[in-house]
Amino acid sequence: MSSEPGVTAPWWTSAVVYQVYPRSFQDSNGDGVGDLRGILRRVGYLAELGVDVVWLSPVYRSPQDDNGYDVSDYQDIDPLFGTLEDLDLLMAALHERGIKVIMDLVVNHTSSEHPWFTESRSSKLSPKRDWYWWRPARDGMEPGTPGAEPTNWGSLFSGPAWEYDEATGEYYLHLFGRGQPDLNWENPAVRQAIYAMMRWWLDRGVDGFRMDVINLISKDVRADGSLADGPVISGLYGDLAQGTINGPRVHEFLREMNREVFAGSRDAVLLVGETPGATVEDGLLFSDRRRGELDMVFTFEYVSLDRGLDKFDRKPLDLRELKATLGRWQAGLAKAGWNALYWENHDQPRIVSRFGDDGAYRVESATMLATVLHLHRGTPYVYQGEELGMTNAHFTAFDSYRDIESQRHVAQARELGQLSDDQILASLAAFSRDNARTPMQWDDSPDAGFTTGTPWITVNPNYTSINADAQLGDPGSVFHYYRRLIALRHTDPVVRFGEFTMLLPEHPHIYAFTRSLGETRLLVLGNFSGDEQKAGIGRRLDGETEVVIHNYPDPPLVAAGNVTLRPWEALVLRQLD
Ligand code: NOJ
Numbered sequence: 182m183s184s185e186p187g188v189t190a191p192w193w194t195s196a197v198v199y200q201v202y203p204r205s206f207q208d209s210n211g212d213g214v215g216d217l218r219g220i221l222r223r224v225g226y227l228a229e230l231g232v233d234v235v236w237l238s239p240v241y242r243s244p245q246d247d248n249g250y251d252v253s254d255y256q257d258i259d260p261l262f263g264t265l266e267d268l269d270l271l272m273a274a275l276h277e278r279g280i281k282v283i284m285d286l287v288v289n290h291t292s293s294e295h296p297w298f299t300e301s302r303s304s305k306l307s308p309k310r311d312w313y314w315w316r317p318a319r320d321g322m323e324p325g326t327p328g329a330e331p332t333n334w335g336s337l338f339s340g341p342a343w344e345y346d347e348a349t350g351e352y353y354l355h356l357f358g359r360g361q362p363d364l365n366w367e368n369p370a371v372r373q374a375i376y377a378m379m380r381w382w383l384d385r386g387v388d389g390f391r392m393d394v395i396n397l398i399s400k401d402v403r404a405d406g407s408l409a410d411g412p413v414i415s416g417l418y419g420d421l422a423q424g425t426i427n428g429p430r431v432h433e434f435l436r437e438m439n440r441e442v443f444a445g446s447r448d449a450v451l452l453v454g455e456t457p458g459a460t461v462e463d464g465l466l467f468s469d470r471r472r473g474e475l476d477m478v479f480t481f482e483y484v485s486l487d488r489g490l491d492k493f494d495r496k497p498l499d500l501r502e503l504k505a506t507l508g509r510w511q512a513g514l515a516k517a518g519w520n521a522l523y524w525e526n527h528d529q530p531r532i533v534s535r536f537g538d539d540g541a542y543r544v545e546s547a548t549m550l551a552t553v554l555h556l557h558r559g560t561p562y563v564y565q566g567e568e569l570g571m572t573n574a575h576f577t578a579f580d581s582y583r584d585i586e587s588q589r590h591v592a593q594a595r596e597l598g599q600l601s602d603d604q605i606l607a608s609l610a611a612f613s614r615d616n617a618r619t620p621m622q623w624d625d626s627p628d629a630g631f632t633t634g635t636p637w638i639t640v641n642p643n644y645t646s647i648n649a650d651a652q653l654g655d656p657g658s659v660f661h662y663y664r665r666l667i668a669l670r671h672t673d674p675v676v677r678f679g680e681f682t683m684l685l686p687e688h689p690h691i692y693a694f695t696r697s698l699g700e701t702r703l704l705v706l707g708n709f710s711g712d713e714q715k716a717g718i719g720r721r722l723d724g725e726t727e728v729v730i731h732n733y734p735d736p737p738l739v740a741a742g743n744v745t746l747r748p749w750e751a752l753v754l755r756q757l758d
Contacts, residue, residue, distance in 0.1 A: 193451045193476060193560055194519070195677050196233035197667045198283070200564045202527045203240050203262055204248055205620045208632035215620070215631070217263035221271045226649065228278040230568060230660070231667040234451060235275055236391045238527055239285045240268065244294050246360035247338075247585050248527075248618075250285075250393060251292035255378045272386050281388035283451055288375050289394045290361040297374075298362050305349050312371050313362045314354035314400070316343070316408070324350050333410045334425075335418025338586045339593035342421055354408075356397060356425060358585050366398045366434055376441040383442070389451035392475070395435070396456040396463070399428030415490045416597060426458040432466060435474040447473075453521055453560075454478040461513035468518035477521040477560055482506045484529055487536075493590055493608040498536055500689055500709050508683040508694075511558055515680065520559030524550060525567045530616040534573035538711055538749065543570050543647075545749035548662040548732035552751035553692050553707040555666040558681050563663065565621050569652055570659035573616040574641055579606065583638050587613040624650035657734070665730055673729075675701050675755075690714045691746060702756045703729060708746035715745045729753040 207219030217240065227235060239249035240262040249259065258265050272282050291298055301309040322329035325345045331352055334342035336359075343352040344359045354363045364371050379390070401424045402408055411419035443450060454467055456478040467475045483506040487498040514520050524532035533539045537546030547570030555561045576582060579591060579602075587609055594605045610616075615638060622644040623630035629644035641647075652658035670676050679696030690710040696703040704726075708714050719742050730753045731737055737752045738745040746752070 190678070191448065191470075191476065193234070195671055196281075196451075196560055197231070197555075197670055198234040198236055198451075198453075198560060198562045199227060199230065199232035200236045200238065200526055200562060202238045202565055202618060204238075204637065205618050205631070206565055207621060207623070208634065208636075211632060211634040212261075213632050213634040213637045214261050216261065217258070217267035217271050221267070221274055224271075224274045224278060224280075227275070227280060229653070229664070230563075231664055231671070232280065232563065233671075234281045234283055234388065236283045236453075236562070237285060239287055241287075244292055244360060246292070246358050250287050251290075251294075251358065251361045252287050253292040253294040253296075256381060269385070276386070281451070282386075283389040283391055283453070284382060284387050285393060286379065286390040286395075287393040288364065289397045290355065290357060290363045293360045293362055297364075301362075302346060302348065302353070305351070311368050312365055314365055314408075315349075315351045316354070316406075317351055318345075324352075332408050332421075332424070333413070333419030334408075334421035335416065337421075339589040341418060354400075356394075356421060358589075363400075364398075366430070367400075367402065372434065372437065373441075376438060379438070379442045383446060383450070388449065389453070392452065392454045394457060395454040395475070396427050396431055396459055396467070396478075397425050398434055399430040400425055401428050416593070422458055427456075427463050432472070432474060435467070436472070439473045452476050457481045461510050464510065464520075465513055465518045468514065471517070477519045479521050479523060479526075479562075480510060482510070488612070493594075493612050495608065495611045500692065501687060503536075504683055504686055504692060507557065508681075508686070511681040511683070515558070520557065521562060522554050522557050522559040523562040523564070524554055525564035525617055526562070527564065527617050528614050529564075530612055531571055531573045532567065533570050534616070535611075536709065539570075539572040542711055542749045543572070544657075544659055545732055547659045549707045549709070549749045549751035551659075551663055551666055552730060552732065552753060553705065555670065556676060556694075556696065556703070556705040556753060558677075558679065558696070561666075561670065563667075564617065566617075568660050568663040569622060569647055569649055571619075571622060571647060572641065572643060573610065574613075574619045574639070575610060576613075576615070576639070577606065577610075579609075581639055582609060582613055582615050584614045584618065587615060622648040624648050662730075662732060669730065674698055675703050679703065684718065685716055688714075688716055691716050693718065704754045704756075705752075706744060706746060706754075707751045708749055711748045713745060713747055715743065717743050725757040726754040727757055729755050 203215050206215040208215050209218035240258050241252045242254035242257045242259045243249045243251050300307050301313045316331035318324035318329040330341050330343040336342040338358050345352050355361050408424050411423050414420050452475045454475045464478050467478045486502050489496045532550050533547040594600050619641045620631035620636050625645045628640045652660035675696050675698045679698040682695045684693040691714050692707040694705050732751045
């Protein structure tokens with residue numbers, strides 16, 4: 182990646198992406214579920230925020246077992262969300278405002294209701310049998326009995342990763358829910374079918390793809406077709422990571438995809454991969470442009486730091502670890518490759534409830550977190566409602582949760598019997614994906630202006646005070662702060678390209694770094710605590726400075742190489758001489 186501003190830099194190095202989770206964004210027909218015509222109504226809002234790209238979570242036809250991440254027809258829209266014509270209208274309206282559109286591409290697996298799978302399942306002789314991972318029971322075991330699964334892998338949604346299918350006496354692999362069978366990318370016909378579908382979407386006008394769990398598509402399969410058991414780290418099942426994450430052919434498949442799908446149009450599109458388990462070395466391989474794979478990837482490393490044995494096990498965040506992890510990614514992708522920067526998405530809790538303070542210092546902590554993230558080098562992603570400082574759902578009852586992963590976690594935790602119901606509820610309150618999926622809070626009318634019907638999931642009752650309508654009219658709001666950060670990325674070459682240097686790596690509460698380009702230097706400071714914090718910043722910023730952005734109304738307390746940061750204060754200074 183060129184580190185100098187110039188003609189060669191790809192367009193997305195100055196872009197900010199906004200993720201819409203259509204189910205929870207805006208309902209237009211009163212059925213309680215957000216839809217494409219609803220999003221169309223809010224295009225003006227997105228333009229006002231100033232984002233460059235909208236990433237749409239899946240709107241394809243789907244039984245909705247996993248809210249659309251289980252696709253039964255890649256080339257049609259689920260009636261819940263509207264029609265292909267509605268999507269065309271939405272794309273045209275966004276394009277008219279200069280906003281690009283990327284689609285979620287879910288091709289590690291399909292829905293079990295996809296015709297490919299129905300056909301595959303119908304007989305061992307089906308020409309599509311090999312499109313999925315069918316395997317017999319473990320040697321010497323009775324098919325369908327406990328422990329007879331072909332490997333010991335636990336699914337990422339709890340329970341075994343294999344489902345027994347009585348009709349043909351074999352098992353199929355599903356890394357996620359049993360309604361999400363994994364496609365067999367070893368089969369060239371599968372790959373060609375996916376590439377053809379992607380070309381169809383490009384022809385329809387989409388500007389790229391967010392690729393769901395794309396580093397799971399290559400399984401580590403032995404020459405005899407078998408897959409290996411994984412170590413049992415916790416719980417009842419073996420870990421599937423070794424056999425499925427960053428598998429032996431993943432880079433080959435992505436390069437083939439580039440050749441087959443994007444010939445001639447590659448520079449215009451944005452490809453961002455979701456890559457759980459990817460290290461910074463993997464991130465470099467995926468995002469080094471010279472390799473012709475992806476433009477950037479979402480790492481999970483820093484959003485795992487406050488998780489213990491499993492993803493529902495909460496432990497306190499150590500800010501030093503956060504700095505070390507993000508700093509490693511900044512350094513690792515400094516010369517080649519590119520970072521995708523995010524705090525939230527539809528799978529993560531709300532950041533203000535997670536690393537901030539969603540009570541007394543909600544506005545300060547939301548804006549501090551935004552400052553720190555957006556000043557890193559990379560492409561920032563904003564998840565709907567993050568720009569309002571929306572909080573976790575704070576549900577207190579099991580039946581408030583809708584998410585398949587949360588429900589299966591509850592079932593498995595109860596089966597294991599190590600946690601009380603209160604402890605399970607506490608883990609959901611911290612990490613359930615539904616925290617990010619409560620409806621967008623537009624105004625203080627019933628159900629936050631999201632729907633005139635009954636919302637598919639309860640609206641957070643704090644919508645009467647936290648909503649877009651109130652924030653649009655308040656220059657000191659989280660919304661307007663995000664708007665300013667987004668504008669800064671568009672206009673300031675240091676924010677876009679500046680070299681990143683971490684400061685104060687051992688400070689337990691202050692996040693500090695510089696960005697430098699040529700003679701210009703920015704100093705970024707964020708207080709990750711509700712107490713005043715002092716630190717020496719040495720001669721990092723000598724001479725005259727100007728405040729670039731600051732989340733407190735009164736002047737910052739910086740003097741003679743020392744800084745005092747008030748609770749959750751964030752500050753960006755530019756050296757003037
Ligand atoms: C990652 C998606 O972001 C998540 O929502 C989904 O459940 C899994 N992949 C399976 O598609």
